[in-house]
Structures are given as C-alpha cells and as structure tokens.
Ligand code: ASP
C-alpha cells in the first residue's frame with residue numbers, strides 16, 4: 028500500500044508544476060469523427076481544463092485497432108487487403124481535411140501517406156513470410172494510436188491549442204510479452220518525467236503502446252490506452268486522470284435493462300473492480316491501477332456531455348446515500364456441479380478440481396460450496412461449460428466409477444447478478460432485501476456467493492430472469508419510495524372501465540404523495556388485447572380496444588385478438604418485476620387461470636366471484652399457492668364490493684380471534700327490495716321498480732334466485748375456514764317455483780303478482796311484532812344458509828337503507844355486541860375503488 032501523500036513528496040522536486048495538472052485520455056469514439064474531435068478541443072479549452080492539461084492520451088480512431096488486426100491476420104494468410112487499407116487511410120485523411128487546410132493539410136496528408144506506406148510494407152512482409160509473429164502483430168497494431176495522436180496534435184495546434192505529438196513507445200518500458208506487455212513502472216515514470224521536463228508544451232500521446240528493452244514495439248493489451256493514461260498520471264503525480272468516453276460514467280445498472288439506472292458520482296477502486304467485472308464495460312479497472320496506487324483519482328467522463336460530471340473513482344470516495352453502489356450482471360453462464368458423499372471431509376478435493384480446470388485454461392467466474400462439503404459448484408463461461416465438465420469427469424474418473432461422486436452436472440442458460448457496495452460491509456438486511464426482491468418476483472436462485480469482504484453478493488439465476496431481477500433489486504435499493512406495479516387488466520366493462528378512470532384521475536396524487544406508479548402493460552376486453560411494456564395510456568385504451576384501431580404515436584404497442592392463453596403467455600414473457608393481474612370479468616374461464624398465474628409468481632386481484640365460489644379444491648389450490656409462496660391473491664371486492672369484509676375477517680383470524688357467526692345481507696338487489704317492502708307497494712310492484720332503477724339483472728329472477736348472495740356467503744364461509752361446496756349452502760327460495768317456470772320476464776311478473784298476497788301476509792305477520800323481513804345469509808357452526816327472516820326492532824338489519832349490504836360478525840372478542848360493517852355493497856365506483864385498493868396493496872406489500 029502506498030502512503031497517500033507520497034507521490035506528492037516524491038514529485039515535488041521534479042515536477043512541481045505538474046502536480047496541479049491533469050491527464051486526459053480520449054477513447055476511440057472520442058477521436059473517431061470530426062464532431063467528436065471538435066468536442067475534444069472544446070474540452071481542452073474550457074474553463075475547467077484550459078492551462079491544466081499536461082498530457083492527452085488517445086486511442087486509435089474507433090474501430091481502427093480491429094481493422095488492423097484483421098489486416099494483419101489476412102496478410103498472414105498471404106493476402107494484403109489493399110482496398111481495406113485504402114479505406115483506412117481515407118478515413119484518417121477525411122478527419123485531417125475536416126480541420127486542416129493549406130500547408131498544414133499537405134504536411135499531414137504526407138505524414139498519413141508515409142505511415143500507410145510503412146504499414147503496407149509491413150503487411151507485405153507478413154504476407155511473404157505468411158507468418159504473423161506476436162512482435163509484428165504488435166507493430167501493426169501500433170499504427171492506430173500513432174496515426175490518431177499525430178493527427179490530433181496537428182489538429183489541436185491548428186485550432187489554437189498548441190500541442191505536440193508524443194510517440195510514447197520510448198517512454199513506456201515494458202517486458203517482451205507481446206500482445207499484453209507488462210509495463211515497468213519506475214523506469215517508465217522516470218523516462219516520462221525527464222521527457223516532460225524538456226517538453227513543456229501540451230503532449231498528445233499515443234495510448235496502448237510501449238517498447239521493450241530491445242526497443243521493439245509492444246502493446247499493453249486491448250483497451251490498453253487507459254493504462255497508458257494511468258502510467259502518465261502516476262509518473263507526473265497528476266491531480267487526476269480523466270478518462271473521456273461516450274457514456275456518462277459508471278451507472279447503477281445496465282441502462283439497456285434497467286431504465287431507471289443512473290450515474291454513480293463516486294465510488295472506490297474496489298467497488299469499481301466489482302462492478303465492472305461483469306457489467307459496466309466503461310472501464311477495465313486493472314488498467315488504471317498505476318494511478319490509484321499513487322492515490323490519483325480517476326474520473327470517467329462523457330466527451331459528448333461534459334457537464335455530466337462523470338464518475339470519480341478514488342479510495343476516499345464518499346460513501347453515498349444508498350446501502351449499495353450498483354448492480355451488475357453477466358448474461359450467460361454455465362454452472363457445473365460436482366457432488367457426492369465421497370467428497371465429504373476429503374482434503375485436496377477442491378485443489379484437484381481447480382487444478383484440473385486451470386490446466387485447461389478455464390477461468391472460473393464463481394464458486395460455491397456449502398459447509399456440508401457435499402457439493403461444489405463452479406460457474407464458467409458458456410463456451411467452457413462442456414470442457415469443464417469433461418475435465419472434471421476425467422480428473423475424478425476413479426471416484427465417479429466407484430460411485431463416491433456423481434458425474435458432473437451441467438446447467439446452462441444461467442446468469443449472475445451481483446450487488447456491489449462498500450456500505451454493505453457490516454450493514455445488516457442487505458442480502459435479505461436482495462433475496463426478498465428475487466423471491467417475491469418468483470425468481471429462482473440457483474447458487475449464491477458472497478466474499479467475506481462483504482462488498483459483493485452474487486446470485487446465479489436463470490438467464491431469462493436477468494432484466495426482472497435487476498429491475499426488482501434496483502427498485503428496492505435505489506428507488507425506495509417509488510414503487511411500480513406493472514398491471515395486466517382483463518375486462519373493461521362497468522368495473523374495469525371505472526377502474527381505468529380511477530387510475531387516470533388518481534395517477535398524480537399516487538405518484539406525488541404515495542410514490543406509487545401503476546404501469547398499465549396489458550389490457551383486454553372480450554375480443555381484443557393490447558400490450559405495451561412501456562405503459563399504456565389508461566384513458567385511450569377503451570377506444571382503441573373497441574375500435575381495433577391503434578392511433579399513431581403508440582410505438583411499442585401491440586393490438587391482437589384476445590385469446591386467454593396468449594394473454595397469459597404475453598404477461599409471463601414480459602417477465603416484469605412486481606406484476607399484477609386483475610380480472611374484472613365475471614367469467615369462469617378467466618377465474619380458471621388464476622392458478623397458473625399465481626404459479627408464475629404473479630399476484631391476482633379480482634372482483635370475480637367465480638374462483639372462490641367454484642370447487643373447494645380449486646379454492647384451496649389458489650389460496651394455498653398464495654399463502655405458501657407469498658404471492659398476493661386479493662379478492663376483497665368479491666363480497667360487498669369495496670366494503671372491508673375479507674380483510675377484516677383475515678385480521679381477526681390473524682390476531683387470534685375466532686368467528687362464531689356471520690349474519691349478512693349480501694345482495695344489493697334483495698336489500699333494496701326488502702328495505703322498501705313496507706306495505707306501500709305490492710311486492711311485485713317493488714321488483715318492477717328495482718328493475719326500472721337498474722338494481723336488478725335484466726331478468727330479476729337472476730337476483731331473486733339468491734344465487735349471487737349464496738356465492739358470497741360461500742366465500743365468507745370458506746374465509747372462516749369452513750370446507751364447503753356450493754351445493755351445501757342452503758338457500759331458502761324467495762319465489763314460488765311457478766315464477767321460475769314462467770317463460771320470459773313479463774310472464775314472470777304475471778306469476779309474481781299471483782304471489783303478492785302471500786308476501787303481504789308474511790310482511791303483516793312480522794309487522795304485528797314490530798319486525799321487518801330481511802333476506803339474510805347466516806354462517807355458523809360449519810354451515811351456511813340463506814333465509815327470509817323477520818328481524819326484531821333493535822337488530823342492525825333494521826337500519827338498512829337503499830341497497831346497502833351489511834355484515835354482522837360475532838366473534839369470541841365481539842361477543843356481547845357484534846362488529847357491524849355496513850354500506851353500499853354494489854356499484855361500479857365502490858367496486859372499482861376496492862379493486863384499486865387491492866392493487867395498491869400489492870405495491871405496498873411487495874416492493
Ligand atoms: N486501440 C486499442 C484497442 O482498441 C487500445 C484502446 O483503445 O484503449 O484496444
């Protein structure tokens with residue numbers, strides 16, 4: 028470890044002036060076009076940099092190193108690609124012409140021409156010999172940086188920034204390991220210092236290249252210009268080294284996968300190492316080590332957005348406001364697992380395992396071994412998977428033959444995600460949060476590794492889940508407060524349509540005050556479905572679905588004919604974090620797919636009674652999935668619309684109370700009819716009035732048969748733990764059988780009128796004792812029944828008005844006086860409101 032102040036003292040005598048100077052490095056895209064070069068010159072002249080830049084290190088123009096590699100390889104096959112060579116020369120000349128004129132242009136053109144003549148001769152030589160030695164290969168590659176640095180020095184000078192071309196080969200001393208030569212720090216530093224002492228002008232230096240003791244050209248490995256910049260910075264004891272590239276810096280996650288990823292302002296060298304190992308290809312941290320060893324910060328900045336500020340890598344990095352720094356991922360890996368009882372307690376096993384892999388040059392990305400010592404997993408690059416398994420198989424041939432261990436198992440199509448940050452050290456709850464985020468999104472974790480430095484937690488998951496995992500974890504750590512629910516809605520009739528309106532009108536309040544965002548991803552009516560993972564506009568959906576016409580300006584939106592399996596397949600395939608499925612139909616077929624949806628770890632919200640009042644088996648299956656796997660299944664609105672009945676029953680049970688009896692009026696229609704049956708009208712006239720007011724189904728018998736109330740009673744009974752099937756619910760008929768035989772609604776009313784006298788008789792009998800008639804569901808002692816009862820004065824049922832529902836709950840604790848829940852139990856607004864509340868509950872509990 029080098030003491031922080033040391034470079035300062037070491038350099039003071041030599042280079043006092045350079046202590047406040049910076050080294051800038053510009054990558055290939057930052058010198059790859061005239062526009063980029065204009066930006067570069069702007070940066071050198073801006074108030075932050077003017078007079079403070081000592082050395083500019085440049086890469087070859089973007090793509091040039093690759094072209095040179097191609098040319099060299101082709102030459103080795105005996106073919107010199109003249110046309111490609113010409114194109115390359117032309118590219119450099121075009122850049123020169125964009126900035127230079129007159130004699131400057133002529134001189135530069137001549138220099139470019141001379142370089143290409145030399146390159147061409149070199150390639151010819153390779154072609155004749157048909158041999159590409161590592162030494163000539165490096166020599167060929169060196170042209171890229173030499174051309175760009177020389178060109179840039181001319182351009183800068185012509186643009187008023189006095190600069191000199193610096194061929195860094197004689198200064199950067201390396202070993203003879205061509206292709207990835209190792210630099211020799213002390214000697215290089217002193218050469219650089221004495222050179223700079225004699226050359227006070229701004230130096231435009233070649234990145235990537237050096238030379239060995241014999242003076243032969245070497246390269247520092249692909250991407251080696253960063254290393255060159257770090258070497259210059261270290262030599263000078265520079266104030267900092269700025270690496271200018273084409274992105275804003277290191278981000279919290281891959282922005283291609285996580286839209287909300289944002290720039291990390293500062294991080295430590297170790298964090299940068301961990302993060303860039305998989306994800307951020309912005310910087311290859313080992314290449315900037317020389318600077319960091321001397322305590323010189325590295326700043327990554329965007330040539331195309333200088334005010335962006337960049338990412339600063341330094342060991343005194345501010346700890347920041349978040350418990351983690353970022354999340355990186357590696358998209359495609361293979362896991363090889365070795366296990367068997369023969370491994371337990373066997374020393375030298377892992378040494379043999381790793382030795383065998385190392386001998387074949389297989390790099391291990393991640394290792395896990397549980398303390399049982401029963402199995403070891405290694406994760407390798409996908410192309411190494413089969414070889415790794417074969418090598419392990421060979422190494423342990425005897426043990427496998429004897430059955431002491433099993434043949435290695437290979438699992439493909441996996442990915443690694445890594446959560447990184449120094450703040451994780453000694454902070455509890457981080458891994459809890461990580462794995463909670465994975466778990467609630469149904470992401471299976473195959474293996475986990477955490478180094479004892481506690482700065483990286485890595486998890487191996489299925490490759491298809493990477494985006495979802497990154498987003499879920501990113502949201503959990505960085506967007507604390509903002510929770511997004513990705514909603515899929517099927518059914519946009521009365522309730523679903525109202526729900527869309529409510530989402531629209533409540534959107535801003537939700538976002539501002541509660542930091543909840545409903546992202547509507549998929550919606551279906553009875554014939555079409557529409558999707559957009561980036562979010563649909565709730566206001567427009569009904570129009571689009573009914574017309575079948577997507578208006579312009581909806582990029583990424585897909586409109587298809589509805590099929591339920593395809594709707595579900597789509598919903599699963601988007602694989603978005605915190606997804607919710609909402610069924611606003613009354614359709615049994617939709618109810619039948621809840622199990623599949625819950626199994627895919629997607630929460631279900633529904634006002635549709637069909638699932639919970641269908642077979643007991645199915646009810647148990649879906650509520651079981653929900654309970655065992657923690658995937659919300661919310662159906663508050665299946666009973667009494669938005670009134671809190673299910674949630675209250677659940678809270679009572681959770682807190683250890685026991686429900687003894689529920690008495691309830693569960694049908695709004697029947698409530699209206701009996702609440703108003705006071706003798707002023709006949710019963711049939713009242714039913715007609717209810718129908719006219721829209722309180723009944725088109726055929727009022729669909730309400731008067733009490734089926735709907737019975738389904739709700741069944742749901743409540745099951746909620747109280749009773750194992751009942753629908754036929755077990757005893758329904759006292761309200762209407763005489765003749766009413767059901769009548770053909771058509773009018774014929775029904777004619778029949779009903781015949782029963783008016785009977786109804787009136789029953790009413791009068793009750794009234795004599797001050798009682799009124801109510802159609803009540805009673806759930807107690809393992810049974811559920813519905814009956815027309817005469818209620819005494821003082822009963823909560825007497826206070827019912829209009830079409831109110833009421834649920835009266837008697838429990839161990841609420842024994843003297845029952846708990847009463849009363850209010851409108853139907854209607855689009857209150858039902859949609861209840862559905863909305865359930866959706867928001869998912870946001871609140873899951874994220
Ligand atoms: N031009 C070299 C490469 O592409 C070095 C660099 O750009 O850093 O690898």
Ligand code: MG
Pocket residue numbers: 054055086250252
């Ligand atoms: Mg590069």
